[in-house]
Amino acid sequence: MAIESTPVHEDDVQPSPLVFGPAARARANELLTRFLDDYERSLPERSLLPALDRDVLAELLTEPVPEEGIGVDAFFAELYERVLPNSTAVAHPRFLAYVQGPPNSVGPYADAIAATLNQNCNFWQLSPAASVIERSVVRWLSGLFELGAAAGGILTSGGSVATLNALTVALVARRPDFRRRGLQDRHRPPLVVYTSQEAHRCVDKAAAILGLGLDNVRHISTDEQFRMRVDLLEEAVRADRAAGREPCCVVATAGTVTSGSVDPIAEIADVAGKHELWLHVDGAYGALFVLAEQTRELFAGCSRADSIALDPHKMLFAPYEVGCLVVRDAESLRAAYSFSAAYLTVEPDPLMIDFMDYGPQLSRGFKAFKVWAALRTFGAGAFRDAARRCLELAAHLGRRVAAEPGLELLNPVTLTAVCLRIDGRTDAEHTAILRELITEGTALLGPARLGERTGIRACVTNHRTTKADIDLVVDRLAAYARS
Numbered sequence: 001m002a003i004e005s006t007p008v009h010e011d012d013v014q015p016s017p018l019v020f021g022p023a024a025r026a027r028a029n030e031l032l033t034r035f036l037d038d039y040e041r042s043l044p045e046r047s048l049l050p051a052l053d054r055d056v057l058a059e060l061l062t063e064p065v066p067e068e069g070i071g072v073d074a075f076f077a078e079l080y081e082r083v084l085p086n087s088t089a090v091a092h093p094r095f096l097a098y099v100q101g102p103p104n105s106v107g108p109y110a111d112a113i114a115a116t117l118n119q120n121c122n123f124w125q126l127s128p129a130a131s132v133i134e135r136s137v138v139r140w141l142s143g144l145f146e147l148g149a150a151a152g153g154i155l156t157s158g159g160s161v162a163t164l165n166a167l168t169v170a171l172v173a174r175r176p177d178f179r180r181r182g183l184q185d186r187h188r189p190p191l192v193v194y195t196s197q198e199a200h201r202c203v204d205k206a207a208a209i210l211g212l213g214l215d216n217v218r219h220i221s222t223d224e225q226f227r228m229r230v231d232l233l234e235e236a237v238r239a240d241r242a243a244g245r246e247p248c249c250v251v252a253t254a255g256t257v258t259s260g261s262v263d264p265i266a267e268i269a270d271v272a273g274k275h276e277l278w279l280h281v282d283g284a285y286g287a288l289f290v291l292a293e294q295t296r297e298l299f300a301g302c303s304r305a306d307s308i309a310l311d312p313h314k315m316l317f318a319p320y321e322v323g324c325l326v327v328r329d330a331e332s333l334r335a336a337y338s339f340s341a342a343y344l345t346v347e348p349d350p351l352m353i354d355f356m357d358y359g360p361q362l363s364r365g366f367k368a369f370k371v372w373a374a375l376r377t378f379g380a381g382a383f384r385d386a387a388r389r390c391l392e393l394a395a396h397l398g399r400r401v402a403a404e405p406g407l408e409l410l411n412p413v414t415l416t417a418v419c420l421r422i423d424g425r426t427d428a429e430h431t432a433i434l435r436e437l438i439t440e441g442t443a444l445l446g447p448a449r450l451g452e453r454t455g456i457r458a459c460v461t462n463h464r465t466t467k468a469d470i471d472l473v474v475d476r477l478a479a480y481a482r483s
Protein backbone atom coordinates (compact mmCIF):
# COMPACT_ATOMS: atom_id res chain seq x y z
CA MET A 1 0.00 0.00 0.00
CA ALA A 2 1.38 3.34 -0.96
CA ILE A 3 1.93 5.69 1.93
CA GLU A 4 -0.32 8.63 1.60
CA SER A 5 1.73 11.72 1.26
CA THR A 6 0.50 15.13 2.15
CA PRO A 7 1.21 17.53 -0.68
CA VAL A 8 3.41 20.15 0.95
CA HIS A 9 3.17 23.67 -0.24
CA GLU A 10 6.44 25.51 0.11
CA ASP A 11 4.83 28.00 2.49
CA ASP A 12 3.61 25.21 4.74
CA VAL A 13 7.09 24.17 5.66
CA GLN A 14 8.72 26.19 8.41
CA PRO A 15 12.06 27.13 6.84
CA SER A 16 15.21 26.96 8.92
CA PRO A 17 15.79 30.36 10.50
CA LEU A 18 19.44 29.95 9.58
CA VAL A 19 18.96 29.74 5.82
CA PHE A 20 18.77 32.85 3.65
CA GLY A 21 15.73 33.26 1.43
CA PRO A 22 16.39 34.17 -2.22
CA ALA A 23 16.38 37.95 -1.61
CA ALA A 24 18.80 37.84 1.32
CA ARG A 25 21.06 35.49 -0.61
CA ALA A 26 21.18 37.79 -3.63
CA ARG A 27 21.94 40.75 -1.38
CA ALA A 28 24.68 38.87 0.49
CA ASN A 29 26.30 37.84 -2.80
CA GLU A 30 26.29 41.41 -4.02
CA LEU A 31 27.63 42.86 -0.77
CA LEU A 32 30.36 40.25 -0.45
CA THR A 33 31.64 40.89 -3.97
CA ARG A 34 31.52 44.62 -3.34
CA PHE A 35 33.47 44.19 -0.11
CA LEU A 36 36.20 42.13 -1.79
CA ASP A 37 36.55 44.74 -4.55
CA ASP A 38 36.41 47.74 -2.19
CA TYR A 39 39.06 46.24 0.04
CA GLU A 40 41.45 45.51 -2.81
CA ARG A 41 40.97 49.03 -4.23
CA SER A 42 41.46 50.65 -0.83
CA LEU A 43 44.80 49.00 -0.07
CA PRO A 44 47.14 51.70 -1.43
CA GLU A 45 45.46 54.36 0.74
CA ARG A 46 44.99 52.33 3.88
CA SER A 47 47.15 53.31 6.83
CA LEU A 48 49.62 50.75 8.10
CA LEU A 49 47.96 50.46 11.46
CA PRO A 50 44.38 51.54 11.97
CA ALA A 51 43.62 54.60 14.07
CA LEU A 52 41.81 52.56 16.68
CA ASP A 53 38.38 53.68 17.72
CA ARG A 54 38.46 52.50 21.31
CA ASP A 55 34.79 53.32 21.88
CA VAL A 56 33.79 51.05 19.03
CA LEU A 57 36.11 48.32 20.28
CA ALA A 58 34.65 48.59 23.80
CA GLU A 59 31.18 48.39 22.30
CA LEU A 60 32.13 45.29 20.31
CA LEU A 61 33.34 43.75 23.53
CA THR A 62 30.34 44.44 25.71
CA GLU A 63 27.23 44.87 23.58
CA PRO A 64 24.64 42.14 24.09
CA VAL A 65 23.81 39.63 21.37
CA PRO A 66 20.55 40.77 19.75
CA GLU A 67 17.57 38.49 20.17
CA GLU A 68 16.27 39.50 16.75
CA GLY A 69 18.95 39.39 14.06
CA ILE A 70 19.98 42.59 12.28
CA GLY A 71 19.92 41.07 8.81
CA VAL A 72 22.29 41.04 5.88
CA ASP A 73 22.47 44.76 5.08
CA ALA A 74 23.10 45.82 8.65
CA PHE A 75 25.61 43.02 9.08
CA PHE A 76 27.66 44.32 6.14
CA ALA A 77 27.27 47.88 7.43
CA GLU A 78 28.85 46.73 10.71
CA LEU A 79 31.71 45.21 8.79
CA TYR A 80 32.40 48.56 7.08
CA GLU A 81 31.75 50.76 10.10
CA ARG A 82 33.20 48.84 12.98
CA VAL A 83 35.38 45.90 11.91
CA LEU A 84 37.26 47.15 8.86
CA PRO A 85 38.39 50.50 10.37
CA ASN A 86 39.84 48.63 13.36
CA SER A 87 41.65 45.96 11.35
CA THR A 88 45.34 45.94 10.48
CA ALA A 89 46.13 46.28 6.76
CA VAL A 90 48.65 43.47 6.50
CA ALA A 91 48.52 43.61 2.70
CA HIS A 92 50.05 47.10 2.67
CA PRO A 93 53.22 46.88 0.51
CA ARG A 94 55.33 48.44 3.26
CA PHE A 95 54.04 46.19 6.01
CA LEU A 96 57.44 44.67 6.75
CA ALA A 97 57.21 43.60 10.38
CA TYR A 98 57.14 40.07 11.76
CA VAL A 99 56.81 37.23 9.23
CA GLN A 100 53.52 38.29 7.85
CA GLY A 101 52.48 37.90 4.25
CA PRO A 102 49.29 39.18 2.64
CA PRO A 103 46.98 36.49 1.29
CA ASN A 104 47.11 35.46 -2.34
CA SER A 105 44.02 36.50 -4.27
CA VAL A 106 42.31 33.12 -4.54
CA GLY A 107 42.52 32.55 -0.78
CA PRO A 108 39.32 34.35 0.23
CA TYR A 109 37.33 32.52 -2.46
CA ALA A 110 38.81 29.18 -1.46
CA ASP A 111 37.96 29.81 2.21
CA ALA A 112 34.37 30.66 1.28
CA ILE A 113 34.07 27.50 -0.81
CA ALA A 114 35.61 25.35 1.92
CA ALA A 115 33.08 26.79 4.39
CA THR A 116 30.27 25.99 1.99
CA LEU A 117 31.34 22.38 1.51
CA ASN A 118 32.08 22.19 5.24
CA GLN A 119 33.95 18.93 4.99
CA ASN A 120 34.99 17.39 8.26
CA CYS A 121 38.52 16.21 7.55
CA ASN A 122 38.62 13.66 10.33
CA PHE A 123 37.86 10.41 8.51
CA TRP A 124 37.56 10.00 4.81
CA GLN A 125 33.87 9.19 4.55
CA LEU A 126 33.01 12.73 5.64
CA SER A 127 35.54 14.29 3.27
CA PRO A 128 36.71 12.02 0.44
CA ALA A 129 37.97 14.66 -2.02
CA ALA A 130 39.31 16.74 0.87
CA SER A 131 41.25 13.76 2.19
CA VAL A 132 42.93 13.22 -1.16
CA ILE A 133 43.57 16.94 -1.65
CA GLU A 134 45.16 17.27 1.80
CA ARG A 135 47.28 14.22 1.00
CA SER A 136 48.38 15.74 -2.29
CA VAL A 137 49.22 19.11 -0.67
CA VAL A 138 51.26 17.35 2.02
CA ARG A 139 52.93 15.21 -0.63
CA TRP A 140 53.90 18.28 -2.64
CA LEU A 141 55.28 19.99 0.47
CA SER A 142 57.22 16.96 1.69
CA GLY A 143 58.46 16.35 -1.86
CA LEU A 144 60.24 19.69 -1.75
CA PHE A 145 62.58 18.19 0.87
CA GLU A 146 63.08 14.68 -0.53
CA LEU A 147 62.01 12.94 2.63
CA GLY A 148 61.48 9.60 0.87
CA ALA A 149 58.62 7.30 -0.04
CA ALA A 150 57.36 6.68 3.51
CA ALA A 151 56.91 10.40 4.22
CA GLY A 152 53.57 11.82 5.27
CA GLY A 153 52.14 14.68 7.21
CA ILE A 154 49.17 16.76 8.17
CA LEU A 155 48.07 20.36 7.91
CA THR A 156 47.94 22.22 11.22
CA SER A 157 46.84 25.62 12.44
CA GLY A 158 50.41 26.89 12.09
CA GLY A 159 54.09 26.33 12.69
CA SER A 160 53.83 26.38 16.49
CA VAL A 161 51.35 23.53 16.55
CA ALA A 162 53.35 21.66 13.89
CA THR A 163 56.36 21.83 16.22
CA LEU A 164 54.27 20.84 19.26
CA ASN A 165 53.02 17.83 17.31
CA ALA A 166 56.54 17.00 16.13
CA LEU A 167 57.85 16.91 19.69
CA THR A 168 54.92 14.68 20.67
CA VAL A 169 55.82 12.28 17.87
CA ALA A 170 59.49 12.42 18.91
CA LEU A 171 58.54 11.47 22.48
CA VAL A 172 56.50 8.49 21.33
CA ALA A 173 59.31 7.41 19.01
CA ARG A 174 61.77 7.64 21.91
CA ARG A 175 59.59 5.88 24.45
CA PRO A 176 57.10 3.53 22.81
CA ASP A 177 55.21 3.28 26.12
CA PHE A 178 54.92 7.06 26.38
CA ARG A 179 51.19 7.03 25.71
CA ARG A 180 50.57 4.70 28.62
CA ARG A 181 53.13 5.86 31.15
CA GLY A 182 53.53 9.50 30.24
CA LEU A 183 56.44 11.36 31.80
CA GLN A 184 55.40 10.78 35.41
CA ASP A 185 57.91 8.05 36.17
CA ARG A 186 60.58 9.63 38.34
CA HIS A 187 62.88 6.65 38.03
CA ARG A 188 63.52 7.34 34.38
CA PRO A 189 66.07 9.93 33.30
CA PRO A 190 64.76 13.31 32.18
CA LEU A 191 64.56 13.76 28.40
CA VAL A 192 66.45 16.72 26.96
CA VAL A 193 65.65 18.85 23.90
CA TYR A 194 68.29 20.94 22.09
CA THR A 195 67.74 24.04 20.03
CA SER A 196 69.60 27.30 19.46
CA GLN A 197 69.53 30.66 21.17
CA GLU A 198 67.89 32.09 18.07
CA ALA A 199 65.12 29.46 17.97
CA HIS A 200 61.47 30.50 17.98
CA ARG A 201 59.67 30.44 21.31
CA CYS A 202 57.37 27.72 20.01
CA VAL A 203 60.07 25.18 20.92
CA ASP A 204 60.04 26.27 24.58
CA LYS A 205 56.27 26.41 24.51
CA ALA A 206 56.00 22.86 23.17
CA ALA A 207 58.45 21.56 25.77
CA ALA A 208 56.49 23.27 28.53
CA ILE A 209 53.11 22.00 27.30
CA LEU A 210 54.34 18.44 26.90
CA GLY A 211 55.74 18.35 30.42
CA LEU A 212 59.36 18.08 29.31
CA GLY A 213 60.11 21.19 31.32
CA LEU A 214 61.97 24.31 30.28
CA ASP A 215 64.92 23.22 32.46
CA ASN A 216 65.40 20.40 29.97
CA VAL A 217 65.62 22.63 26.90
CA ARG A 218 69.18 23.61 25.95
CA HIS A 219 69.59 26.81 23.96
CA ILE A 220 72.86 26.24 22.15
CA SER A 221 74.89 29.37 21.35
CA THR A 222 75.13 30.54 17.77
CA ASP A 223 78.04 31.52 15.53
CA GLU A 224 78.66 34.97 14.04
CA GLN A 225 75.91 34.28 11.50
CA PHE A 226 73.40 33.36 14.23
CA ARG A 227 73.45 29.62 13.34
CA MET A 228 73.58 26.87 15.92
CA ARG A 229 77.14 25.94 16.92
CA VAL A 230 77.31 22.22 16.16
CA ASP A 231 80.43 21.70 18.28
CA LEU A 232 78.58 23.12 21.30
CA LEU A 233 75.54 20.98 20.50
CA GLU A 234 77.65 17.86 20.66
CA GLU A 235 79.32 19.04 23.87
CA ALA A 236 75.95 19.64 25.50
CA VAL A 237 74.64 16.22 24.47
CA ARG A 238 77.70 14.52 25.95
CA ALA A 239 77.44 16.56 29.17
CA ASP A 240 73.77 15.67 29.62
CA ARG A 241 74.45 12.00 29.00
CA ALA A 242 77.35 12.02 31.47
CA ALA A 243 75.01 13.60 34.04
CA GLY A 244 72.49 10.78 33.64
CA ARG A 245 69.99 12.62 31.48
CA GLU A 246 68.61 11.32 28.17
CA PRO A 247 69.15 13.46 25.06
CA CYS A 248 66.03 13.05 22.96
CA CYS A 249 65.52 15.60 20.23
CA VAL A 250 67.22 18.47 18.46
CA VAL A 251 65.26 21.28 16.83
CA ALA A 252 67.20 23.00 14.06
CA THR A 253 65.87 26.21 12.58
CA ALA A 254 65.66 26.73 8.83
CA GLY A 255 65.18 30.47 8.89
CA THR A 256 65.44 32.00 12.37
CA VAL A 257 62.73 34.48 13.03
CA THR A 258 65.01 37.47 13.72
CA SER A 259 67.85 37.12 11.21
CA GLY A 260 66.64 34.46 8.77
CA SER A 261 69.66 32.29 9.54
CA VAL A 262 69.60 28.66 8.50
CA ASP A 263 71.25 26.26 10.95
CA PRO A 264 73.81 23.83 9.45
CA ILE A 265 71.20 21.10 9.16
CA ALA A 266 73.40 18.41 7.59
CA GLU A 267 76.00 18.71 10.37
CA ILE A 268 73.27 18.72 13.00
CA ALA A 269 71.89 15.58 11.32
CA ASP A 270 75.32 13.96 11.78
CA VAL A 271 75.19 14.68 15.52
CA ALA A 272 71.57 13.54 15.71
CA GLY A 273 72.49 10.30 13.94
CA LYS A 274 75.46 9.61 16.20
CA HIS A 275 73.49 10.24 19.40
CA GLU A 276 70.11 8.87 18.22
CA LEU A 277 68.27 12.15 18.52
CA TRP A 278 65.07 12.98 16.68
CA LEU A 279 65.84 15.79 14.25
CA HIS A 280 63.03 18.29 13.88
CA VAL A 281 63.46 21.30 11.60
CA ASP A 282 61.49 24.45 12.39
CA GLY A 283 61.02 25.79 8.88
CA ALA A 284 57.94 27.87 9.65
CA TYR A 285 59.50 31.01 8.26
CA GLY A 286 62.28 29.82 6.04
CA ALA A 287 61.84 26.33 4.67
CA LEU A 288 59.60 27.35 1.78
CA PHE A 289 62.50 29.38 0.37
CA VAL A 290 63.51 25.96 -0.91
CA LEU A 291 61.27 27.04 -3.79
CA ALA A 292 63.78 29.66 -4.92
CA GLU A 293 66.81 28.62 -6.95
CA GLN A 294 69.20 30.93 -5.12
CA THR A 295 68.51 29.52 -1.64
CA ARG A 296 67.56 25.90 -2.43
CA GLU A 297 70.94 24.49 -1.41
CA LEU A 298 70.58 25.85 2.15
CA PHE A 299 67.82 23.32 2.76
CA ALA A 300 69.56 20.22 1.37
CA GLY A 301 70.07 18.88 4.89
CA CYS A 302 66.30 18.81 5.45
CA SER A 303 66.22 15.51 3.57
CA ARG A 304 67.75 13.97 6.70
CA ALA A 305 65.19 15.38 9.14
CA ASP A 306 62.68 13.22 10.97
CA SER A 307 60.13 16.01 10.84
CA ILE A 308 59.75 19.51 9.43
CA ALA A 309 57.35 22.31 10.39
CA LEU A 310 56.25 24.57 7.52
CA ASP A 311 53.88 27.48 7.24
CA PRO A 312 51.81 27.84 4.06
CA HIS A 313 50.24 30.91 5.71
CA LYS A 314 53.65 32.55 5.40
CA MET A 315 55.47 31.99 2.09
CA LEU A 316 52.55 30.41 0.22
CA PHE A 317 50.48 33.45 1.22
CA ALA A 318 47.47 31.38 2.24
CA PRO A 319 44.99 33.21 4.49
CA TYR A 320 45.28 32.23 8.16
CA GLU A 321 45.45 29.57 9.38
CA VAL A 322 47.44 26.83 7.77
CA GLY A 323 50.67 25.24 8.85
CA CYS A 324 52.03 21.80 8.08
CA LEU A 325 53.98 19.06 9.77
CA VAL A 326 55.75 16.63 7.48
CA VAL A 327 57.51 13.54 8.82
CA ARG A 328 59.94 11.06 7.31
CA ASP A 329 57.73 8.14 8.32
CA ALA A 330 53.96 8.63 8.27
CA GLU A 331 53.64 5.70 10.67
CA SER A 332 55.31 7.78 13.38
CA LEU A 333 52.30 10.10 13.34
CA ARG A 334 49.91 7.18 13.67
CA ALA A 335 51.93 5.78 16.56
CA ALA A 336 51.37 9.04 18.43
CA TYR A 337 47.84 9.93 17.42
CA SER A 338 45.80 6.94 16.30
CA PHE A 339 43.18 5.88 18.84
CA SER A 340 40.54 3.50 17.60
CA ALA A 341 36.95 4.30 18.46
CA ALA A 342 34.14 1.98 17.46
CA TYR A 343 31.83 4.87 16.55
CA LEU A 344 34.28 6.28 14.04
CA THR A 345 35.39 3.23 12.13
CA VAL A 346 34.94 3.04 8.37
CA GLU A 347 36.51 0.64 5.89
CA PRO A 348 40.04 1.74 5.09
CA ASP A 349 40.52 2.94 1.53
CA PRO A 350 43.98 2.99 -0.06
CA LEU A 351 43.41 6.37 -1.67
CA MET A 352 42.32 8.14 1.46
CA ILE A 353 43.60 8.90 4.90
CA ASP A 354 41.77 9.32 8.18
CA PHE A 355 43.52 12.48 9.30
CA MET A 356 42.17 12.11 12.84
CA ASP A 357 44.89 9.42 13.21
CA TYR A 358 47.63 11.90 12.24
CA GLY A 359 47.13 14.65 14.79
CA PRO A 360 45.34 15.66 17.98
CA GLN A 361 42.16 17.03 16.39
CA LEU A 362 39.03 15.08 15.58
CA SER A 363 36.84 17.59 13.74
CA ARG A 364 39.04 19.45 11.27
CA GLY A 365 38.31 22.01 8.58
CA PHE A 366 39.29 21.80 4.94
CA LYS A 367 42.47 23.90 5.23
CA ALA A 368 44.06 22.08 2.33
CA PHE A 369 41.62 23.63 -0.09
CA LYS A 370 43.08 27.14 0.02
CA VAL A 371 46.60 25.81 -0.47
CA TRP A 372 45.57 23.50 -3.29
CA ALA A 373 43.41 26.22 -4.89
CA ALA A 374 46.36 28.61 -4.98
CA LEU A 375 48.77 26.02 -6.37
CA ARG A 376 46.24 25.14 -9.10
CA THR A 377 45.22 28.71 -9.86
CA PHE A 378 48.63 30.33 -9.94
CA GLY A 379 50.94 27.34 -10.43
CA ALA A 380 54.09 26.46 -8.49
CA GLY A 381 56.07 28.83 -10.74
CA ALA A 382 54.22 31.86 -9.35
CA PHE A 383 55.25 30.87 -5.82
CA ARG A 384 58.86 30.34 -6.90
CA ASP A 385 58.75 33.84 -8.41
CA ALA A 386 57.23 35.35 -5.27
CA ALA A 387 59.92 33.73 -3.08
CA ARG A 388 62.66 34.87 -5.48
CA ARG A 389 61.29 38.43 -5.57
CA CYS A 390 61.16 38.66 -1.77
CA LEU A 391 64.76 37.38 -1.57
CA GLU A 392 65.94 39.90 -4.16
CA LEU A 393 64.19 42.78 -2.43
CA ALA A 394 65.71 41.81 0.92
CA ALA A 395 69.16 41.52 -0.66
CA HIS A 396 68.68 44.98 -2.17
CA LEU A 397 67.61 46.32 1.22
CA GLY A 398 70.65 44.72 2.87
CA ARG A 399 73.03 46.17 0.26
CA ARG A 400 71.56 49.64 0.58
CA VAL A 401 71.74 49.58 4.39
CA ALA A 402 75.35 48.40 4.27
CA ALA A 403 76.24 51.18 1.81
CA GLU A 404 74.53 53.94 3.78
CA PRO A 405 77.09 55.68 6.07
CA GLY A 406 74.72 56.24 9.00
CA LEU A 407 73.16 52.77 9.00
CA GLU A 408 74.60 49.53 10.29
CA LEU A 409 73.53 46.13 9.02
CA LEU A 410 73.31 43.71 11.96
CA ASN A 411 72.96 40.38 10.16
CA PRO A 412 74.08 38.72 6.97
CA VAL A 413 70.97 38.66 4.76
CA THR A 414 70.42 34.95 4.17
CA LEU A 415 66.68 34.98 3.52
CA THR A 416 64.48 38.07 3.78
CA ALA A 417 65.03 39.40 7.31
CA VAL A 418 67.18 42.51 7.56
CA CYS A 419 68.18 43.91 10.96
CA LEU A 420 69.82 47.29 11.28
CA ARG A 421 70.77 50.08 13.63
CA ILE A 422 70.87 53.81 13.10
CA ASP A 423 74.20 55.28 14.19
CA GLY A 424 74.19 57.49 17.23
CA ARG A 425 70.62 56.65 18.26
CA THR A 426 69.69 55.09 21.57
CA ASP A 427 67.41 52.07 21.98
CA ALA A 428 64.59 54.36 23.08
CA GLU A 429 65.09 56.50 19.97
CA HIS A 430 64.90 53.41 17.79
CA THR A 431 61.57 52.57 19.38
CA ALA A 432 60.34 56.13 18.82
CA ILE A 433 61.46 55.99 15.18
CA LEU A 434 59.50 52.77 14.64
CA ARG A 435 56.41 54.62 15.87
CA GLU A 436 57.06 57.65 13.69
CA LEU A 437 57.54 55.51 10.59
CA ILE A 438 54.05 54.13 11.14
CA THR A 439 52.41 57.47 11.87
CA GLU A 440 53.88 59.18 8.83
CA GLY A 441 52.89 56.18 6.66
CA THR A 442 56.41 55.17 5.69
CA ALA A 443 56.44 51.56 6.86
CA LEU A 444 55.64 49.13 9.59
CA LEU A 445 58.96 47.68 10.73
CA GLY A 446 59.59 45.60 13.83
CA PRO A 447 62.02 45.73 16.73
CA ALA A 448 64.96 43.33 16.63
CA ARG A 449 67.05 41.79 19.34
CA LEU A 450 69.99 39.89 17.96
CA GLY A 451 72.48 38.50 20.44
CA GLU A 452 73.29 41.46 22.68
CA ARG A 453 72.20 44.08 20.19
CA THR A 454 68.89 45.73 19.53
CA GLY A 455 67.70 47.49 16.42
CA ILE A 456 65.07 47.57 13.74
CA ARG A 457 63.94 44.62 11.65
CA ALA A 458 62.41 44.59 8.19
CA CYS A 459 61.19 41.29 6.82
CA VAL A 460 60.18 41.02 3.17
CA THR A 461 57.55 38.30 3.18
CA ASN A 462 55.11 40.43 1.26
CA HIS A 463 54.45 39.66 -2.39
CA ARG A 464 53.05 43.17 -2.88
CA THR A 465 56.28 44.96 -1.92
CA THR A 466 58.28 46.63 -4.72
CA LYS A 467 61.80 47.99 -5.08
CA ALA A 468 60.39 51.52 -4.83
CA ASP A 469 58.88 50.62 -1.43
CA ILE A 470 62.24 49.38 -0.19
CA ASP A 471 64.05 52.48 -1.45
CA LEU A 472 61.52 54.74 0.23
CA VAL A 473 62.14 52.99 3.57
CA VAL A 474 65.94 53.15 3.29
CA ASP A 475 65.87 56.80 2.24
CA ARG A 476 63.81 57.64 5.30
CA LEU A 477 66.08 55.66 7.65
CA ALA A 478 69.11 57.36 6.10
CA ALA A 479 67.49 60.74 6.75
CA TYR A 480 67.13 59.79 10.43
CA ALA A 481 70.79 58.88 10.50
CA ARG A 482 71.75 62.30 9.12
CA SER A 483 69.45 64.40 11.29
Ligand SMILES: *Cc1c(COP(=O)(O)O)cnc(C)c1O
Nearest residue numbers: 099158159160200202257284285
Ligand atom coordinates in the same frame (compact mmCIF):
# COMPACT_ATOMS: atom_id res chain seq x y z
C1 LIG B 1 56.17 32.02 12.49
C2 LIG B 1 57.14 31.10 13.11
C3 LIG B 1 56.73 30.12 14.01
C4 LIG B 1 55.33 30.03 14.53
O1 LIG B 1 54.44 29.73 13.52
P1 LIG B 1 52.88 30.05 13.70
O2 LIG B 1 52.34 29.65 12.36
O3 LIG B 1 52.78 31.51 13.96
O4 LIG B 1 52.39 29.22 14.81
C5 LIG B 1 57.66 29.22 14.47
N1 LIG B 1 58.94 29.29 14.08
C6 LIG B 1 59.39 30.24 13.23
C7 LIG B 1 60.83 30.25 12.85
C8 LIG B 1 58.49 31.17 12.71
O5 LIG B 1 58.93 32.13 11.89
